[in-house]
Structure formats: C-alpha cells, structure tokens
Amino acid sequence: MSKSVPTIQKYMTYEPVSIDGAACMAEAQSLMKEKKIRHLPVMDGKKVIGIVSDRDILQATSLLDADPNKVAVEDICQTHVYSTTPETPLDHVADEMAQHHYGSAVVVQNGKLVGIFTTVDACLALAQVLRQRSH
Numbered sequence: 761m762s763k764s765v766p767t768i769q770k771y772m773t774y775e776p777v778s779i780d781g782a783a784c785m786a787e788a789q790s791l792m793k794e795k796k797i798r799h800l801p802v803m804d805g806k807k808v809i810g811i812v813s814d815r816d817i818l819q820a821t822s823l824l825d826a827d828p829n830k831v832a833v834e835d836i837c838q839t840h841v842y843s844t845t846p847e848t849p850l851d852h853v854a855d856e857m858a859q860h861h862y863g864s865a866v867v868v869q870n871g872k873l874v875g876i877f878t879t880v881d882a883c884l885a886l887a888q889v890l891r892q893r894s895h
Contacts, residue, residue: 768853769846771885772867772875778803781810781834785817785826788833792817799864801873802837808866808873810837843868846875854882 778801779788788800792814802810812833820826820836842862844853846869853865857879867875 765849765851766885767846768844768848768850768865768867768877769875771850771881771888772846772877773881774875776801776866776873776876778808778873779812779833780804781832781837783833784829785820785831785833785836786828788812789814789817789828799876799878800833801841801866801876802833803873804834806872808841808843808868809834810839811841811864811866812837813863841866844877845869850885853877854885857882 777791777795777797779791781802781804792798792800798814800812801808802812810833816836816838817828820831821828826836842856842860842865844856844865844867846867856862857865857877864876864878866873867877
C-alpha cells in the first residue's frame with residue numbers, strides 16, 4: 761500500500777510577508793532584502809491582487825527606467841496569481857507550478873491569505889520526501 765500524497769499545507773510558509781499594492785517598489789525591495797525572500801503577495805486590504813518578485817522589480821528599474829521610490833508595486837506586479845488551498849495535494853501544486861513556470865503559489869483559505877509555496881519550499885519538500893523514501 762502506498763502512502764497518500766501530502767497536502768501543500770505541510771510544506772508552505774505560513775503567514776507570508778505581503779505588501780500593500782500602493783507601496784512603492786523601494787519598500788518592496790527593502791522588505792524582501794530584510795526578510796530574505798523573493799516573492800511578495802500584493803494586497804488590496806485582505807484581498808490578494810497580485811504577486812511581485814525580486815525579478816519584477818529588477819526588470820522595472822532597469823528595463824523601464826522606473827524610479828523605485830515613485831512606482832507602486834501594484835503597477836508592476838503579476839496580476840495572474842496561481843492560488844490554491846491548504847488542502848491541495850503537493851503533487852498537484854508542483855505540476856501546476858512546473859507546467860506554467862510559476863515561481864510561487866499563494867495559499868488562500870476562506871478568502872484569506874494563509875501561506876505561500878515557492879520553488880525553495882518545493883526543493884525542501886522534495887528533499888524531505890526523498891529522505892523518507894530512503895529510510
């Protein structure tokens with residue numbers, strides 16, 4: 761008998777750091793650097809309206825010559841966000857992220873942001889699953 765696939769809640773980062781859409785890119789950069797993260801859910805109140813990555817900010821500042829102190833995060837964030845629930849099986853989330861080249865998935869429950877699952881979380885999950893299989 762094989763083991764069931766764990767859900768994403770086992771591997772996601774709980775209570776992720778997020779940023780208000782009206783905040784400027786410089787604030788997002790500073791927050792990412794301070795927290796040592798690469799993805800920030802972008803919020804309008806309690807609603808996720810996008811996600812911004814360190815790459816999005818780098819592209820906006822270098823390619824668009826945007827002033828990080830004047831451009832709002834909501835103006836550069838990705839508005840197509842892969843969203844899932846804590847009960848979603850890990851393999852389903854990993855498949856979706858790989859097929860669509862998503863760097864992260866936001867985890868929402870009852871309309872509230874409860875977690876984030878990034879490619880780093882996926883690597884940690886893979887390492888843990890492989891270690892368990894070898895024992």
